[in-house]
Structure formats: structure tokens, C-alpha cells
Amino acid sequence: xxxxxxxxxxxxxxDYDVVLKGLAHMFDEYRDRVIVAEIDANAEMSDEVDVxxxxxxxxxxxxxxxxxxxxxxxxxxxxxVYTWNFAPQLVETARELGVHGYLSKTLTARELVEAxxxxxAGEVVFTPQQRRAASAPGLxxxxxxxxxxxxxxxxxxxxxxxxxxxxxxxxxxxxxNTVKSYIRSVYRKIGVSSRTQAVLYGTQHGFAxxxxxxxxxMGGP
Numbered sequence: 001x002x003x004x005x006x007x008x009x010x011x012x013x014x015d016y017d018v019v020l021k022g023l024a025h026m027f028d029e030y031r032d033r034v035i036v037a038e039i040d041a042n043a044e045m046s047d048e049v050d051v052x053x054x055x056x057x058x059x060x061x062x063x064x065x066x067x068x069x070x071x072x073x074x075x076x077x078x079x080x081v082y083t084w085n086f087a088p089q090l091v092e093t094a095r096e097l098g099v100h101g102y103l104s105k106t107l108t109a110r111e112l113v114e115a116x117x118x119x120x121a122g123e124v125v126f127t128p129q130q131r132r133a134a135s136a137p138g139l140x141x142x143x144x145x146x147x148x149x150x151x152x153x154x155x156x157x158x159x160x161x162x163x164x165x166x167x168x169x170x171x172x173x174x175x176x177n178t179v180k181s182y183i184r185s186v187y188r189k190i191g192v193s194s195r196t197q198a199v200l201y202g203t204q205h206g207f208a209x210x211x212x213x214x215x216x217x218m219g220g221p
Contacts, residue, residue, distance in 0.1 A: 008120045009037040013070070014055040015209035016157075022140020023055060023082075026109040034113050050120050051100075052076040056083040057141065058157035058209070060171045064093060071098045078119050082112075084150065086129035087173035101125040105135045105150070112136070142206040143190075152186045153207070155179060159195065160202030161209070 010027070014020050024036045037049050052070050056063055063081075070079045080101035081094050094102050101119045103112065104127045115125050141153040148156065158168045169179045183198075190205075192198050202208060 007031065007033055007035045008051060008116060009035050009049045010116065011037055011049040011052045011076070012055065013052060013066075014057055015059055016057055016142065016206070017210050018206055019055055019057045019141055022138065023053070025140075026112065026136070026138045030109065030113045034116060048075045049077065051078045051080055051116050053116070054079065054081050056081060056085065058154045058161070058207075060085065060090070063090070064097065067094065067099060068097050080116065080119055080125075084129070084135065085173060090173070091126065095126075101127075103127050104129045105139060108136050109138055146189060146205075148186060148189055152182050152189070155182045156186050156190075156198065156202055157207045157209075159183070160199050160207040162199075 012020050012023055014023075027034045027036055052073075054063075054067060054070060059066075067079065067081065070076050078100040079098075080103055081099055082103050082105060083090075084105045086102075086104070091102055101115060101124065103115050103125065106129070107115065107127065115127065118125050135150045139150070141150050142148075142157065143153045144150075155168055155172065158171060163171065165176060165179055165183070168174075169176045172179070174182075187193060187198060190198065190201050192201055
């Protein structure tokens, strides 16, 4: 970045505080290029930002409405979806809504910064998704420290929200059998044997959406 250019300001949007914190830390080594101006959990932006990075963790049912609102928000110069769900219908809908990027969570921090810089420069960036690829190092999600994968975490979060197996399959674009397999794996890892126990665990361990908000992350504008 030329010396006379300021860092790109980024607003992070998600309903889960732990997800936002983990994503914010991915930019720690690139603060000369990207500054996280706001971390937003169920709150409106108060800063005008260059790029809104919308993390779709456990909220696919509301993506379309929320993304459309962000695209129309005059405070957001560019809107980018950050996800591991590359179902063709979701990607096409995002294009139709006018997002400026659809980025995979398999990107490294450096690659994510480069993609954001390309969007800021006026490019539309849709990254290809590798099948069954691991999430980028540095990402965080509820249950990660207990050995729960990001996919399992999102499914447990949806269960905690009261979604049925059929609804989870529809929202995540996974087959019912795949969803059942993830659920069985999660049950083993958290030591429960019923859905009621799983929901209770979820509400007690950060799998329910929250409204916590952190303004001006690490000295952002």
C-alpha cells in the first residue's frame, strides 16, 4: 500500500461474539493495511466503513434480508460475504443482491486481506470453495477449544435455536444423513444423548446468538 493511503476500514457483522473476536484477530498482523472499525452483533453500524464483512455463521435463514439491507446502507461502501457455504443458490442470490465479494473461510489471513483490498479497489471477488477444506488458521467459533469443528458448531448453534434436522439440512444445504452424522459426532464430543441435553449445553456454552457489541476494536477509528 502506498505511504499516502490509509488502511481500509472494515466492519464485522455476526450474531456471535466469539466468532467476531476470532475474525478480528486474523487482521492483527495487517493493521497497516486493514483496521477493524467496528465489531457488530445485532447492532447498526455507526461508522462509515470501506468494507462490511458479513460472517454467515449459524444465520443462513436471515442472510438474504440482512445482506440486502447492508448493500443498501449508505455507510457501507462495499459488502462482502464470508462463509464456508458455497451452495450455488446462495452464491447466485448474493450476486443478485449486489455484494462485492463472496469469500471462503479457507482463505488465510493474508489472502483475506488481499481479497478485501481488491474489493476496495473496485473488483468483485468471488473465491472458489475447495470441497471439505479446513477453515483458515486463526478463525474461532463456539466449541472450538472442546474439539468441535466449525461445521459441527454451526449445526449445534442451529439446534440451539430450535431448528429441526430437516430445517438444518435446508439451511446448510447438507443432506439429512450428513446432518445426522454431524449431530451424532457433536453429541459424542459434548457428552449428551438427547436433543434436549444438546440444547441445554448450547445455551450454556455460547451457541445461542448474543447481542454483545464491541466498538472500535483495538484502536480503530
